[in-house]
Amino acid sequence: MTDDAEDARSEDDWPEGIPHRLYGRRRGKKLRPRQERLLSDALPRLRFTDLGFAQGARALWFEVGFGGGEHTLAQMRANPDTAIIASEVYEHGLCSLLTEIIPDGAEATAPIPPRLRLWPEDARELLLALPEASLDRLFLMFPDPWPKTRHAKRRFVHPEMIAIVARVLKPGGIWRVASDDPTYQEWVREVFAGQTIFTGEAPATRRPEGWPPTRYEAKAIAAGRQPLYWQWRRQSIIRSNGTV
Numbered sequence: 001m002t003d004d005a006e007d008a009r010s011e012d013d014w015p016e017g018i019p020h021r022l023y024g025r026r027r028g029k030k031l032r033p034r035q036e037r038l039l040s041d042a043l044p045r046l047r048f049t050d051l052g053f054a055q056g057a058r059a060l061w062f063e064v065g066f067g068g069g070e071h072t073l074a075q076m077r078a079n080p081d082t083a084i085i086a087s088e089v090y091e092h093g094l095c096s097l098l099t100e101i102i103p104d105g106a107e108a109t110a111p112i113p114p115r116l117r118l119w120p121e122d123a124r125e126l127l128l129a130l131p132e133a134s135l136d137r138l139f140l141m142f143p144d145p146w147p148k149t150r151h152a153k154r155r156f157v158h159p160e161m162i163a164i165v166a167r168v169l170k171p172g173g174i175w176r177v178a179s180d181d182p183t184y185q186e187w188v189r190e191v192f193a194g195q196t197i198f199t200g201e202a203p204a205t206r207r208p209e210g211w212p213p214t215r216y217e218a219k220a221i222a223a224g225r226q227p228l229y230w231q232w233r234r235q236s237i238i239r240s241n242g243t244v
């Protein structure tokens with residue numbers, strides 16, 4: 001893997017309007033031996049391959065860009081009957097989550113959480129590949145804001161992403177979005193105002209019950225920024241012209 005690596009899809013089968021390139025950083029400072037072992041021995045065992053791990057689960061949730069994994073792990077522990085796919089491209093983030101669930105020295109052997117799978121690639125790639133109406137919830141907690149207007153296409157919330165997320169969410173499924181960045185907050189308002197597939201109330205200004213905290217949220221609050229928390233519901237009514 002290289003920084004800003006192109007993903008495995010070709011330009012041709014990538015939806016028009018969505019940048020093909022992954023702009024997130026994959027690598028940071030040199031990994032320690034324990035981190036190397038987590039990535040080489042533990043991650044392949046937890047890597048998402050198919051939906052078999054979700055068989056019999058009460059629901060299937062997906063987290064985009066889990067950072068250090070605080071939200072993913074809190075949701076997993078609070079909802080043991082729910083299957084979760086958690087995506088993150090940054091190696092140190094993957095290691096942070098893995099450190100919490102895999103004891104040192106047992107990277108190749110420790111039992112893995114049965115209802116958790118990781119996707120260490122661009123989340124958009126898997127969202128395009130999952131079956132239609134397979135997810136009950138999607139979490140997007142404090143995404144990279146890309147505040148410059150000329151970088152708007154790099155934002156996960158994007159008019160082109162609305163149909164992609166709507167396809168993979170069940171009717172009535174929930175898309176949670178949290179952001180502390182004023183430009184991104186305004187952008188979320190604008191993008192959701194321009195579509196009819198998702199409905200939602202005005203955003204909460206305090207983290208709602210059942211939304212575990214994340215590292216970025218803590219940083220944002222410490223820096224005096226005001227997070228907003230949206231909950232969007234995918235509508236289930238299909239009009240005769242095929243729109244939702």
Ligand SMILES: C[S@@+](CC[C@H](N)C(=O)[O-])C[C@H]1O[C@@H](n2cnc3c(N)ncnc32)[C@H](O)[C@@H]1O
Nearest residue numbers: 024065066067089090122123141142214215216
């Ligand atoms: C600002 S951080 C927030 C992390 C975490 N959600 C939190 O609240 O602490 C955004 C994270 O999204 C990850 N990311 C960005 N684009 C991604 C993509 N297309 N697929 C998966 N992860 C992505 C980045 O690597 C980064 O760790």
